[in-house]
Amino acid sequence: MRGDPFHNFMVEDVQETASKFFIFACPEYRFSKNGVTNYLDVFARQGLISLAFEVETTSRHAIDNARKALSVGIPLWIVVPTRRLKSEITRKLKPLRLKPGGEPIKILLLGQLEQELTNYLSLFIPANTQNRKE
Amino acid sequence: MKDEYRAITDREADASIELLKTGNVVPAREFFGCYDIDEVGTAFAGSGDSLKQVTHVELKFLRAVVKYPMRRSSEYPKLAGISPNTLLKIRPVLIQRGFIRENKLETSNRGRAAVLLEPLEPAKQLVGNREE
Numbered sequence: 001m002r003g004d005p006f007h008n009f010m011v012e013d014v015q016e017t018a019s020k021f022f023i024f025a026c027p028e029y030r031f032s033k034n035g036v037t038n039y040l041d042v043f044a045r046q047g048l049i050s051l052a053f054e055v056e057t058t059s060r061h062a063i064d065n066a067r068k069a070l071s072v073g074i075p076l077w078i079v080v081p082t083r084r085l086k087s088e089i090t091r092k093l094k095p096l097r098l099k100p101g102g103e104p105i106k107i108l109l110l111g112q113l114e115q116e117l118t119n120y121l122s123l124f125i126p127a128n129t130q131n132r133k134e
Numbered sequence: 135m136k137d138e139y140r141a142i143t144d145r146e147a148d149a150s151i152e153l154l155k156t157g158n159v160v161p162a163r164e165f166f167g168c169y170d171i172d173e174v175g176t177a178f179a180g181s182g183d184s185l186k187q188v189t190h191v192e193l194k195f196l197r198a199v200v201k202y203p204m205r206r207s208s209e210y211p212k213l214a215g216i217s218p219n220t221l222l223k224i225r226p227v228l229i230q231r232g233f234i235r236e237n238k239l240e241t242s243n244r245g246r247a248a249v250l251l252e253p254l255e256p257a258k259q260l261v262g263n264r265e266e
Contacts, residue, residue: 006252009204009250010239081240082240082247109242110239110241111240111241111242111243
């Protein structure tokens with residue numbers, strides 16, 4: 001896996017959490033768009049629901065990764081190690097108003113991922129679909 | 135016209151610095167904290183001598199970090215078989231010497247961020263060499 005050991009450690013953790021909820025959760029998922037090959041840290045899919053996860057240990061590539069997810073039209077969740085980085089990335093992305101896959105980008109701490117996935121996927125249960133914000 | 139860039143002889147050069155030897159030297163206050171460095175040093179911990187200067191306790195700790203990377207700092211005293219106080223003292227030293235790196239990981243809970251320890255290349259080299 002590319003990235004420094006801390007990044008890879010977090011990617012493994014995200015993949016492990018995602019695989020609890022999705023049948024297909026693949027790290028280092030490769031896709032090609034307009035002849036350019038890109039990688040997503042974790043790509044999860046089940047039926048019609050698909051999510052892209054990017055782990056950021058710095059704010060350097062936040063915008064690139066958001067554009068990457070936008071180009072393939074998959075909702076993007078960014079997982080960060082600290083609150084400080086979370087607010088830094090939020091500040092960077094807010095003015096761009098990017099909505100990959102028609103959904104706002106979520107920025108989470110590693111510990112929040114499981115809870116957020118539970119909340120997010122519960123909105124796809126037929127009884128809850130009317131509560132889902134588009 | 136006089137040539138400004140005329141080459142001077144060794145004797146002329148020596149004579150020109152005579153004044154520096156005889157004149158009064160007034161130390162500049164802004165350089166009080168400076169000292170001479172007799173040789174070019176390197177910050178890389180893996181270079182020669184610094185590898186040998188690791189104590190027995192430091193080595194025990196490094197072994198644990200290499201064997202169990204990315205664990206919370208609080209787990210290492212048990213894994214390495216050393217006291218938490220000793221670890222508290224040697225950790226900043228080993229970070230400064232480039233053997234290990236700290237990564238902060240905050241959870242959704244309140245409180246201090248967990249510190250995960252990552253072994254760097256010099257630590258892996260050192261432990262590898264000692265194991266052989």
